[in-house]
Amino acid sequence: MASAVEINDLDVTFVTDGGDVHAVRGVSLDVRAGEVLAIVGESGSGKTVTARSILGLLPETSTVRGAVVVDGTDVTTLDAAGLRRLRGEKAAMVFQEPSTALNPVFSVGWQLAEGLRAHGNVSKKEARRRAIDMLRRVGIPEPERRVDDYPHQFSGGQKQRVVIAMALALDPAVIIADEPTTALDVTVQAEILELLRTLRDEEGTAIVLITHNMGVVADLADRVAVMLEGELVETARVRELFADPQHEYTRRLLAAVPRLQVSEREAPVSETGPLVKAEGLVIEYAGRFGRNAFQAVKGVDFTLSPGEVVGLVGESGSGKTTIGRAIAGLTPVAGGSLEVLGMEMLGMKERRFRPLRNQLGFVFQDPATSFNPLLTIAQNVAEPLIVHGLAKNPVDARGKVDELLEAVQLSGSYGDRFPHELSGGQRQRASLARALALDPKLLIADEPTSALDVSVQAKVLELFGELQERFGFATLFITHDLAVVDMLAHKVVVLHHGEIAESGPTAQVLGNPKDDYTRRLIASLPVPDPVEQAARRAAARG
Amino acid sequence: MAKNSFFARLPVIRQLRQSVGLQRGMLVAGLVLTGIFLICAIFAPLLAPYEYNQLKGADGNFGAQQAPSAAHLLGTTVGGYDVLSRVIWGAQTALMVIIVAVALSVVIGVLLGLLSGYLGGWVDRILVVVADAIYAFPTLLLAIVAAIAISGGQSGLWPGVMAAAVSITVVFVPQYLRVVRAEVVRVKAEAFVESARVIGASNGRIMFRHVLRNSTRTLPLIVTLNASEAIATLAALGFLGFGIEPTAAAEWGYDLNKSISDVAAGIWWTAVPPGLAIVLAVLGITLIGESLNDLADPRLRARRRASKTPADAVAATQPVAREDLGEVQ
Numbered sequence: 001m002a003s004a005v006e007i008n009d010l011d012v013t014f015v016t017d018g019g020d021v022h023a024v025r026g027v028s029l030d031v032r033a034g035e036v037l038a039i040v041g042e043s044g045s046g047k048t049v050t051a052r053s054i055l056g057l058l059p060e061t062s063t064v065r066g067a068v069v070v071d072g073t074d075v076t077t078l079d080a081a082g083l084r085r086l087r088g089e090k091a092a093m094v095f096q097e098p099s100t101a102l103n104p105v106f107s108v109g110w111q112l113a114e115g116l117r118a119h120g121n122v123s124k125k126e127a128r129r130r131a132i133d134m135l136r137r138v139g140i141p142e143p144e145r146r147v148d149d150y151p152h153q154f155s156g157g158q159k160q161r162v163v164i165a166m167a168l169a170l171d172p173a174v175i176i177a178d179e180p181t182t183a184l185d186v187t188v189q190a191e192i193l194e195l196l197r198t199l200r201d202e203e204g205t206a207i208v209l210i211t212h213n214m215g216v217v218a219d220l221a222d223r224v225a226v227m228l229e230g231e232l233v234e235t236a237r238v239r240e241l242f243a244d245p246q247h248e249y250t251r252r253l254l255a256a257v258p259r260l261q262v263s264e265r266e267a268p269v270s271e272t273g274p275l276v277k278a279e280g281l282v283i284e285y286a287g288r289f290g291r292n293a294f295q296a297v298k299g300v301d302f303t304l305s306p307g308e309v310v311g312l313v314g315e316s317g318s319g320k321t322t323i324g325r326a327i328a329g330l331t332p333v334a335g336g337s338l339e340v341l342g343m344e345m346l347g348m349k350e351r352r353f354r355p356l357r358n359q360l361g362f363v364f365q366d367p368a369t370s371f372n373p374l375l376t377i378a379q380n381v382a383e384p385l386i387v388h389g390l391a392k393n394p395v396d397a398r399g400k401v402d403e404l405l406e407a408v409q410l411s412g413s414y415g416d417r418f419p420h421e422l423s424g425g426q427r428q429r430a431s432l433a434r435a436l437a438l439d440p441k442l443l444i445a446d447e448p449t450s451a452l453d454v455s456v457q458a459k460v461l462e463l464f465g466e467l468q469e470r471f472g473f474a475t476l477f478i479t480h481d482l483a484v485v486d487m488l489a490h491k492v493v494v495l496h497h498g499e500i501a502e503s504g505p506t507a508q509v510l511g512n513p514k515d516d517y518t519r520r521l522i523a524s525l526p527v528p529d530p531v532e533q534a535a536r537r538a539a540a541r542g
Numbered sequence: 543m544a545k546n547s548f549f550a551r552l553p554v555i556r557q558l559r560q561s562v563g564l565q566r567g568m569l570v571a572g573l574v575l576t577g578i579f580l581i582c583a584i585f586a587p588l589l590a591p592y593e594y595n596q597l598k599g600a601d602g603n604f605g606a607q608q609a610p611s612a613a614h615l616l617g618t619t620v621g622g623y624d625v626l627s628r629v630i631w632g633a634q635t636a637l638m639v640i641i642v643a644v645a646l647s648v649v650i651g652v653l654l655g656l657l658s659g660y661l662g663g664w665v666d667r668i669l670v671v672v673a674d675a676i677y678a679f680p681t682l683l684l685a686i687v688a689a690i691a692i693s694g695g696q697s698g699l700w701p702g703v704m705a706a707a708v709s710i711t712v713v714f715v716p717q718y719l720r721v722v723r724a725e726v727v728r729v730k731a732e733a734f735v736e737s738a739r740v741i742g743a744s745n746g747r748i749m750f751r752h753v754l755r756n757s758t759r760t761l762p763l764i765v766t767l768n769a770s771e772a773i774a775t776l777a778a779l780g781f782l783g784f785g786i787e788p789t790a791a792a793e794w795g796y797d798l799n800k801s802i803s804d805v806a807a808g809i810w811w812t813a814v815p816p817g818l819a820i821v822l823a824v825l826g827i828t829l830i831g832e833s834l835n836d837l838a839d840p841r842l843r844a845r846r847r848a849s850k851t852p853a854d855a856v857a858a859t860q861p862v863a864r865e866d867l868g869e870v871q
Contacts, residue, residue: 328740357742370733374755380734384741434737 003069004173004206005031005054005091010066012049012058023049025230026066031174034204036196038211038221038238040253042453043424046230047210051176054208055091056083071173088119092167096179098159102151108135108162109147115169134165138195156316157188161195168199174206175199181216185315185480190524193220212453214257215526218242218533226250238530256458257528258483262511267490268307268472275442275474276304276327280336283322296322298498299336306441309468309475311485311506313521314495323495324444324478328362329353341442358388361435361473365447367427371419377430378415381405384437404433408463425456429463436471443475449484461487482525486510494518557837569833575826582630583637591615592624594631594792607804610811617811620800621788629815631792635703636823639776640769642707643714648765650711651718652758658719659726659757660749670723673716682782685709685775689784702786702793706776713775714768721764725757732756766831770824777820794820 012024024046031037039047052058053068056075068075071090078086087093095101103111112134113127122130128147135143138161140154151159160180167175177196181189197220199205209221217224217238224241226234226249234247245251281300284293297319304310314320325331327340329348338345341356364370371380381404382397391397398415405415408429419427428448435443448464449457465488468475477488485492486506493503494515502515513519523540527533561569582589591614597603599613608618616625658669676684688709693701729735730753738748779785780795788796794816801812 330736330739354742357740360740362737362740364733364737366733370737372734372738372752372756383738383743387738387741387743387747434741 003030004033004035004071005029005208006067006069007050007054008067008069010050010053010064010068012046012053012065013063014059015061015063023062023230024053027227027230027232029225029232029235031206031208033173033206034200035222036200036207036209036220038209038217038224039227040211040214040217040224041227042212042455044229045227047227048178050227051178051208051210052093054174054176055087055093057093085119088115088170088172090172091174091176092170092172094160094163094167094175094177094180097183098156098163099151099183101163102159104151107148107150108154112147112162112166112169115166119170130169134169135162137168138162138165140165155188156184157191160184160188160192164192164195164199168203168205171203172205174208176208176210178210179212180209182211182213186524187315187520189216190526193526196220213526214254214454214528215533218528218530219526219537221530226253242528242530253455254528256455258454258458258461258481258487259528260483260486260510260522260525262507263486264507265490265505267505268305270306270308272306274303274305274339275341276302276476277339278302278323278336279338281323281326281333281338282335283319283326283331284334293334295334296498297326300495300498300500302493302500302503304442304474304476306474307472308491309477309489311489311492312476312478312495313480313482313485313492315480315521317497318495319498320478320480320495321446324362324446324476327442327476328360328444329357358384358438359441361438361440361443363428363431363435363443363445363448366451367424367431368419368451370431371427373419376416376418377405377410377422378402380419381415381430381434381437384434388438390438400437401433404437405430407436407467408433423456424452425460428452428456428460432460432464432467436467436473439471440473443473444478445475446478447480448477450479450481457484464488482510482522494521557834561833561837565833565836568829569837572826572829572831572833575822576830579633579823579826580637582633584634586631586634590624590627590630592627594623594628595789596624596627597622607809607812609809616815617809619797619812620804623788625797625811625815628788628792628797629794629819632794632797632816632819633823635699635786635791635793636773636776638703639706639710640772642703643710643772644765644769646707646711647714647718647768648761651715652722652754652761654715655719655722656726656749656754656757659723660730660745660753666723669719673719676712676716681713682775682778684713685779686782686784688712689779693784699786699790702790706779706785707772709779710772710775714771717764717768718761721760722757725760726753729753729756763831763834766827766834770827770831773820773823773827 007027007029010024010027014021014023027046027050029037029050039051041047049058053064054070054075056078058064064076066076070086073086073090075083075086102108109128109131112131113124116122116127116130132143132147135147140146140158140161151162154162180196181192184192193216196207200207209216211217221238224236224238225232226247228249234241234245234250236246241250242254245254279301281297282295283297284295286293300323302310312320312323322331326333326338326345329345329350333346335346341359343353343356371377378398378401379394381401382391382394385391385397385400386393391400401415405411410426410429410433414422414426414430422430431448449460452460461484477485479485489506491504492506492509494501494509494517496517501517502509502513509518510522513522523536527536558566558569558573592599604614604618604622604624606618606620606622608614610617614624614626616629618624619628654669658666686709689705692708693705735748735752738752776785776793777795777798780793781799783799785796786793797816798813804812
């Protein structure tokens, strides 16, 4: 087969305020027509930079050396006009976040036609006809009517389909898909992956897929390139890579991927009543003037007993984060009953809840923003101690802070650094240290690992499990990832559109789901094993 | 080392080291002009040949509207003052007004912005409506009203300076309120503020320990831009006759006003020097402000090109090759 893209000895350097950054070091790759090449690696491994160089989409601060040949043209030598011709006709891009890749003030038909008209003499009528055609090809129902709709009238998955349609408009030789499903829910992700597979099979388009999700790789890729710190460490066919990884880093990466194994876990028995008890819990977000309030949570019942880990699972918009915030007193309860640490949260006054806050810890999703950037890690971790009067100032609290940091495997010297000087995983561990500073009875963890790379996620989850066993705090673990829940939780609550779809012990819910939605959720989760994934796919089709 | 890095982290100096090309030129020009302005203001008693209100020297009265000469390098005004001395002393008045006006408006504006943004609700509404109402007034009219109300007709040095400073403050407070409020609203939604709330920190602690310092990043910028506006407003007040009497202090706007009739008579030296002083002082401070603005934004900031090839960069960091040292293989 002919090569759609050939990258030879690519070297990319960026100039930054902190000196030059050598992002890609001597990478050589080729992508053949009708093939999906997945580039995997952790953040900062240079996978996105490599892929963007195919389109000449690197910022001005970069210096590129080597050759990137797309369909016979060397991209590195092209001027602006040449690049414009290349983009769209020979190579196109699908972005991570479909909502930001589409212009909200134009109809999708207009945006599709715009791309066509920019690349050739196409009449308005002809462009519209082709726009409708493309929407049909990517599986948008009723394309004749929907072509005049605006981006906000489409769902997230449909928006990504439109973005893919735009990329396909001029029949490019290669499509760069940069984390095309990361922003989407698993059930939608499965549909988009299916669409990309169809494109490869029917149109013979080469696809460069950038992802950190090994399940997606196993599902879609033909070949895999593994990158580490700007270098290519291994390239292999997908089955060979999963079956017999050559490089040590690849082995580590694959070992870190959480798998759904359905593990039995004994829930701790406790004599005292539950820490959190929700009965018919309703939470609303106030509507705009003249509109009804939006019900994010519609009558949910569950309990959380001391020492228990409950996984709250759901897709975006299911209300899982809202419930976590309500328990922490960050979002008011609108109806029903929510009892936290023996206090009714319906109509709760912050002043009365404040004394109870020392029994409550919270770990936020994004470790980059959950620390005050102007305070050191030690000062940040000392905050709860100072606020609750256990220490007068950060210096006074330092002994206890060092102990806490030690518990999360950050040695004392990390305390003097500022948050931006730590990596994501280190910050999330420090975040855990802060949440545990007051030895709480209850911990709420809101997607604590979704912003982390898989190998880092594995370490943080392991640490979390250890600490949970050691200190015995109850945990509400909010996540969209069923495999993560499987690793930690005693009980699982599956939420769907603000209602409970299913709840029960982990092994029962994940191993033998009763509810249709739960079943669909589990089926959509791609298994990080190409052979098994292919079998599952065949079974789903048949 | 520690001293050096502290020095390098000071606001303007850090940007100076960071800048390149035209941006550096602009910043340096602004710093030089502002430096001259500051030197004139601080060392006015040493630099100026006469007092600002001196009418006669050793050999009697200076005389009105004298052309430039050895005794009076830039001539004398219609009131019989030495122009050069008035221009140099004028810098001191301008500096005092800037310092008082900026200090007052920063303190008041930041506090109100913090309250408005953090508390929200009716406090926020009222403050924003009042700020908008002040915006709606022509700034100079507002400054004139404030000047009359404060000075009450007196026009000594301090009443004059305070009147000008406070009237400028009234105009500037809404700007600081707006900017700080917007930042506070943004910072308030950040996870670290939520985490402080979860911990149980009081509102005061959250506001002053977590929100305040994270919301003031854009202030140096507005301060420099406002400082130049303050000079212009002071000059305008003086020009319109609401400034400081010539016996109390030197003030550029007042001198400009008195030189209107001279221009038609071909007497250039009474109007040009104070006018030029206003233009250069405003230009200098504005250049600094604009440069800081550009440098603060990574998208506007120009950077050095990367070394031509990575190999060159490597070569630059590596010791000289053996051949160059005379070794033969």
